[in-house]
Amino acid sequence: MAEVEINNLSKAFEDQVVLDEISLKINEGENVVVFGKSGSGKSVLLKCIVRLMEPDAGEILIEGENVLTLPMKKLNEVRKQIGFLFQSAALYDSMSVRENLEFPLIRNFNFTEKEREGKVKSVLEKVSLEDSIDKMPAELSGGMKKRIGLARTIITEPKLILYDEPTTGLDPITSKEISQLIIELQKDLNTTSIVVTHDLICARIIATHAVVLKDGKIRYEGNLENLTSKNDPFLQDFFSSEIIQAKNGSN
Amino acid sequence: MEPDTKEQVSVAGKRFAEFFSMIAGLTLFSIEFLKNVFIPPYEFGEIKKHMDELGVKTLPIVSVTGFIIGLVLAMQSQPVMARFGAESFLPGMVALSVVRELGPVITALIFAGRVSSGIGAELGSMRVTEQIDAMEVSAIHPFKFLVVTRVLACTIILPMLTIYVIFIAILGGFVAIFLSQHLNFELYTNAVIHSLEFSDIIPGIAKTFFFGFIVGIVGTYKGYNTENGTVGVGRASTSSVVISSLLILIVDMILVKITVFFWG
Numbered sequence: 133m134a135e136v137e138i139n140n141l142s143k144a145f146e147d148q149v150v151l152d153e154i155s156l157k158i159n160e161g162e163n164v165v166v167f168g169k170s171g172s173g174k175s176v177l178l179k180c181i182v183r184l185m186e187p188d189a190g191e192i193l194i195e196g197e198n199v200l201t202l203p204m205k206k207l208n209e210v211r212k213q214i215g216f217l218f219q220s221a222a223l224y225d226s227m228s229v230r231e232n233l234e235f236p237l238i239r240n241f242n243f244t245e246k247e248r249e250g251k252v253k254s255v256l257e258k259v260s261l262e263d264s265i266d267k268m269p270a271e272l273s274g275g276m277k278k279r280i281g282l283a284r285t286i287i288t289e290p291k292l293i294l295y296d297e298p299t300t301g302l303d304p305i306t307s308k309e310i311s312q313l314i315i316e317l318q319k320d321l322n323t324t325s326i327v328v329t330h331d332l333i334c335a336r337i338i339a340t341h342a343v344v345l346k347d348g349k350i351r352y353e354g355n356l357e358n359l360t361s362k363n364d365p366f367l368q369d370f371f372s373s374e375i376i377q378a379k380n381g382s383n
Numbered sequence: 384m385e386p387d388t389k390e391q392v393s394v395a396g397k398r399f400a401e402f403f404s405m406i407a408g409l410t411l412f413s414i415e416f417l418k419n420v421f422i423p424p425y426e427f428g429e430i431k432k433h434m435d436e437l438g439v440k441t442l443p444i445v446s447v448t449g450f451i452i453g454l455v456l457a458m459q460s461q462p463v464m465a466r467f468g469a470e471s472f473l474p475g476m477v478a479l480s481v482v483r484e485l486g487p488v489i490t491a492l493i494f495a496g497r498v499s500s501g502i503g504a505e506l507g508s509m510r511v512t513e514q515i516d517a518m519e520v521s522a523i524h525p526f527k528f529l530v531v532t533r534v535l536a537c538t539i540i541l542p543m544l545t546i547y548v549i550f551i552a553i554l555g556g557f558v559a560i561f562l563s564q565h566l567n568f569e570l571y572t573n574a575v576i577h578s579l580e581f582s583d584i585i586p587g588i589a590k591t592f593f594f595g596f597i598v599g600i601v602g603t604y605k606g607y608n609t610e611n612g613t614v615g616v617g618r619a620s621t622s623s624v625v626i627s628s629l630l631i632l633i634v635d636m637i638l639v640k641i642t643v644f645f646w647g
Contacts (some may be wrong), residue, residue, distance in 0.1 A: 183519045208522035224516035225509070236521040239424075290520075 133317075135160050135294065136181070136324065141190030142348075143176055150176050151187065158341075163318060164324040165335040165356065167370070168345030174328040177345070178294045181326070182214055183207060185217075194292065212240055215290035215323075219297040221281030222315030223269040232264050236288050255283040259313060268340070275306040279313070286317055293318070295327040299334045311337040332360070332371065344370070346381055405626070412530075412604045416601030419524075419531050429532040430539075437498045437533075437569050442547070445493055449548035452485055453477060453555025461563060461570040470564065475578025476632035482579060484588045488635055491594035493626040494541055499602035502533055503633035506606025507616035515607070530607060534599035541595030542588055549587075582646040590638045594631050601627040 136158040150173035158164050168238040170172045179185040181192055183199055199210055223232050224233055233252045237243050243251065256262045259279040269277060278298065285293060298305035298314060311334040315365045318325055318338075327338055335342065335356055342359055344352040344367065354368060360371045457477050464470050506529060509515050518525040557571045605619040605626070 147586045181514075184516050184519060210565075211522040212522055214520065216517070216520040218517060220512055222513040225515055226505075236523065239523050240521070362444075 135193075136326070137193040138177075138181075139193070140217075141177070141180060141189045141192065142187065143173070143180060143187045149381050151180070151347045153190065154348070154350050154351060156343060156347075158324060158326060160289070160324055161322065163315075163327065163338050163340045165339040165342045166326065166328045166345060167330070167335070167342060167359075169300055169370070173344040173347055173348060175296050178216070178296050178326065178328055179205055181294060182211060194284075210287065211303050212253070213291045215285035215288065215367065217281050217285045217292040217293065217295045217298055219300055221277040221282055223225070223272075223277055223284070225269055227269075228265075229261075229269070229272075232269070232280065232288050245367055251287055255287045258286070258317065259283045260350050262273055275302050275310070277304075278302065278310055282313065282317070286321060291323060293323050293325045295329070296326065297329055297331075298327065299329065299331045304333065308333055308337070312337055395456065397436045399429050399615055405413035405465065408606050409600065409610070413600055416531060416534055416600060419527050420535065422424075422527070424527075426528060427534045429528065430536050433536035434540045437501075437536055438544060439543060441494055443528050444497060445490055445548050446464065446551055448493055449486070449488060449551035450555040450558075452489060453481060453552030453557075454559045455479060456485070456552075456557075457556040458563075460585065462555055462557070465573075471574070472578075473560055473564075474556065474574035477560075478575040479583060480558070481549050481552040484587070484635075484639075485574035486552055487545050487587050487591045488631065490545045490548045491541060491598065491631045491635075492592060492628055493599045494537075494595070494625050495601075495631060498537060499598045499623040499627040500620045502599070502602030503605040503609075504601060504616055504620040506530075507619035508613075510609040511612050511616060526607075530603040533603050536594060537599030537602075538592055538595040541598065544592040545588060586638070586642040586646065590635065590642075591625050593634055593638065597634060598627050598628045600625050601630065 136155060136156075138156045140153045140155055141151050141152050142149070150171075152175070156164075166174045166177065176185060176364065180187045181194075181199070187200065190200075192200055192353075193216075194210055197206075197210060199207060202210065215353070223229075224235065227235065230252055234248050237248050237251060252265070253262065256265060257284055260372060261276060261279055261283070264276060264280065269280070272280060282298070299310050302310065311331075314327075314334075315327070316339055325338070329335055339356045342352075342354065342356040343350050344359065346352075346366065348369065352362070354362070359367060362368075457473060460476055461470065461473060464476065473629040508513075509529070515525045515529065518528065519567045553575055557566075557568060559569075560566050560571060605623040608618045611618075623624050
């Protein structure tokens with residue numbers, strides 16, 4: 133498991149400040165859900181954590197190491213301990229499901245072919261897609277792509293997993309299945325998770341802690357039930373539509 | 384100045400700045416390639432795969448083009464050569480033209496159209512669908528895996544394709560001459576071999592390594608740096624062909640000057 137500490141992180145795109153000196157501590161084994169309107173900087177925050185984007189200021193400590201100052205070789209060692217599930221799943225189009233799953237194993241670890249085969253089958257079993265092993269990404273549905281993306285994320289057994297809108301674009305049933313899968317895997321692998329989402333059903337299943345980003349700052353932080361029932365106009369407005377969607381989803 | 388003229392000057396200035404910014408970017412990208420090409424791990428499997436995809440699939444179009452070039456060149460030159468009583472030099476003229484200039488340049492231009500746009504579109508769509516980011520967060524160096532392998536494949540496969548096109552074009556020349564003069568194949572081959580020297584063959588083939596590098600580096604540069612979603616992918620694909628074709632012609636001009644200076 134990994135502990136993440138973000139201190140005074142800032143990021144702006146030209147004149148638009150997206151993250152304004154935000155600080156957040158995520159303890160080992162916690163599942164933190166990050167809420168916020170579109171464009172509030174949720175995905176930017178995730179991308180800064182793995183240094184897909186360089187923030188303008190601040191520090192990000194993962195197990196005590198500031199990833200923003202690490203040289204590339206050391207950064208890659210840290211990245212090997214992190215899983216990232218992209219909104220679009222980002223499966224490699226030119227590779228089959230098997231090749232997608234084997235790709236990080238071949239390049240970053242010294243597993244034998246037999247061990248790799250075993251790992252691939254085991255993660256596919258976890259996401260219930262054993263039959264799709266030789267399919268190409270173009271042959272998979274949206275939900276299947278997300279599951280394979282999740283399988284590729286966990287195949288290296290990361291300590292920290294970052295989820296960028298894992299249920300966006302999926303129907304309520306599939307999105308609930310994905311959320312349950314995430315929580316099961318989290319328990320199996322003992323990981324720390326940061327989940328960016330709009331989906332309250334997903335958040336209710338996953339979250340042990342929630343934060344809400346507004347105007348580049350963390351405006352609200354705490355237990356999800358407290359946030360949704362808080363007597364605050366912004367939160368009520370923000371969560372009202374999500375609650376309606378969640379109710380429809382559970383119906 | 385009239386407002387319209389001002390606007391035109393401003394647009395022209397912007398384009399000029401963009402062009403130089405692109406050249407600077409391309410230079411830095413090439414330096415990055417040179418820095419990475421000798422550092423392990425070496426992705427031989429990927430290079431071989433790309434050579435197959437990029438090279439072998441270009442064979443049909445370059446075969447047809449090569450044959451027609453040789454054929455048409457011989458057909459067009461024959462009346463002129465006959466006017467000077469120099470028909471016996473026709474095989475040599477076809478061979479020299481094809482080996483020194485037409486074979487390398489035409490093959491490179493076709494290769495640029497077929498391959499550079501494909502690379503630009505493929506890497507561009509990988510960029511906009513976050514596949515390159517996914518590689519990066521998996522601690523895999525996407526530049527080495529995606530760029531270095533493709534540029535090397537292009538640099539290696541284009542000289543091979545050019546040699547093949549030269550043979551096909553010379554064969555096309557033979558067909559034209561055989562149909563008009565009934566020259567047999569042995570005599571034609573002898574004339575071709577005697578007309579060629581190493582100083583014709585080596586520079587002609589050597590420059591195709593540069594052309595292959597240009598096709599690979601421009602396609603990967605445009606694709607790797609794609610922005611603005613699917614519109615950007617289209618732009619990357621189109622501009623890859625335009626820029627690589629233009630650079631091939633410019634570099635050819637420079638290399639011909641150097642060749643003439645050293646070998647005459």
